[in-house]
Amino acid sequence: TAALIKLFDDKEIPYVAEWAKDEPDRLVGLVWTFPYCIQMWRRFPEVISTKISSYNV
Numbered sequence: 001t002a003a004l005i006k007l008f009d010d011k012e013i014p015y016v017a018e019w020a021k022d023e024p025d026r027l028v029g030l031v032w033t034f035p036y037c038i039q040m041w042r043r044f045p046e047v048i049s050t051k052i053s054s055y056n057v
Helices: 002-011 035-043
Strands: 015-019 027-032
Touching: 002 015, 002 027
Parallel strands: none
Antiparallel strands: 015 027
16 A cells, blocks of 8 residues: 555556554555546546435445
């Protein structure tokens, strides 16, 4: 996991990491995207938007 996060940092790939509250060294979630995807979301927000309440999370 540390290698993946380092790669994201080196390649400037945006990500969000969630760490356990009781164990700060334990990763519990990792979400990332690519810069091109962010550009497309900004350019076409109406097409790529989703209704979050429609999905069981």
